[in-house]
Amino acid sequence: MAKSIDVSDLNIYYGDFLAVEGVNIAIPARSVTAFIGPSGCGKSTFLRSLNRMHEVIPGAHVQGKVLIDGEDLYADEMDPVNVRRMVGMVFQRPNPFPTMSIYDNVLAGQKLNSKRMKKSESDAIVERSLRSAGLWAEVKDRLSRPGSGLSGGQQQRLCIARAISVEPEVLLMDEPCSALDPISTSVIEDLIHELKEKYTIVIVTHNMQQAARVSDETAFFNLSGVGKPGKLVESGRTEKIFSNPDEEATEAYIQGRFG
Numbered sequence: 094m095a096k097s098i099d100v101s102d103l104n105i106y107y108g109d110f111l112a113v114e115g116v117n118i119a120i121p122a123r124s125v126t127a128f129i130g131p132s133g134c135g136k137s138t139f140l141r142s143l144n145r146m147h148e149v150i151p152g153a154h155v156q157g158k159v160l161i162d163g164e165d166l167y168a169d170e171m172d173p174v175n176v177r178r179m180v181g182m183v184f185q186r187p188n189p190f191p192t193m194s195i196y197d198n199v200l201a202g203q204k205l206n207s208k209r210m211k212k213s214e215s216d217a218i219v220e221r222s223l224r225s226a227g228l229w230a231e232v233k234d235r236l237s238r239p240g241s242g243l244s245g246g247q248q249q250r251l252c253i254a255r256a257i258s259v260e261p262e263v264l265l266m267d268e269p270c271s272a273l274d275p276i277s278t279s280v281i282e283d284l285i286h287e288l289k290e291k292y293t294i295v296i297v298t299h300n301m302q303q304a305a306r307v308s309d310e311t312a313f314f315n316l317s318g319v320g321k322p323g324k325l326v327e328s329g330r331t332e333k334i335f336s337n338p339d340e341e342a343t344e345a346y347i348q349g350r351f352g
């Protein structure tokens with residue numbers, strides 16, 4: 094299931110603008126990797142390049158390679174829809190389809206993949222996904238109610254259930270707790286800890302404590318100057334990056350001296 098990601102010499106552009114330059118990183122399978130760094134350094138752009146989501150913006154393109162277990166995500170024959178099935182994504186703001194039922198929200202990804210299935214099969218997928226997202230007990234008696242009736246934290250777990258319902262190998266999370274209260278945040282952090290047994294997880298966070306709590310590996314991005322592209326400064330085991338980074342800029346950022 095979970096797969097490793099190998100990125101080499103990746104440049105990411107919006108039209109002519111080089112937003113992220115020269116990223117080389119190996120993201121291990123079945124682990125949590127946190128992307129940290131000041132605003133505008135390209136964390137979200139890089140995250141979105143890992144499932145070709147940035148391509149929805151006209152003119153956005155990449156140079157370089159992203160391999161998932163050796164498979165090139167940007168190869169000509171690779172269908173972006175398959176890439177996004179293999180590499181799921183959870184966004185900053187919980188975004189369930191508001192008028193759709195909880196049940197149909199979980200299945201939304203399956204429908205996009207235009208699968209037809211029996212009721213017993215879809216029931217099983219809904220239960221399995223909601224259980225994995227730690228939401229089953231709270232919603233099992235109201236599956237036909239709209240997703241918008243849930244609390245913010247529950248909606249985010251519903252979005253996680255939707256993302257994992259298609260059994261991806263990698264789960265990308267772009268500041269998944271930034272719109273949540275501390276209790277809902279802690280529930281999602283516990284969930285991330287459980288999900289890494291099955292999935293390769295990459296999370297963007299502005300919260301240093303969160304990066305230290307949830308991640309095994311940390312990658313620090315920074316801007317090389319105003320108007321210049323973002324770069325990966327260093328990456329490695331989270332304990333090392335937080336206690337003894339190689340680069341002065343990493344230490345300064347982690348200690349809150351800038352950003």
Ligand SMILES: Nc1ncnc2c1ncn2[C@@H]1O[C@H](COP(=O)(O)OP(=O)(O)OP(=O)(O)O)[C@@H](O)[C@H]1O
Nearest residue numbers: 107112130131132133134135136137138139150323
């Ligand atoms: N849709 C877009 N079109 C053009 N430029 C963009 C677009 N999205 C982001 N950028 C630019 O790309 C650079 C990196 O932005 P990105 O959002 O990836 O940074 P970030 O590190 O995730 O920032 P933040 O922490 O504030 O979310 C910035 O200069 C930004 O202005």
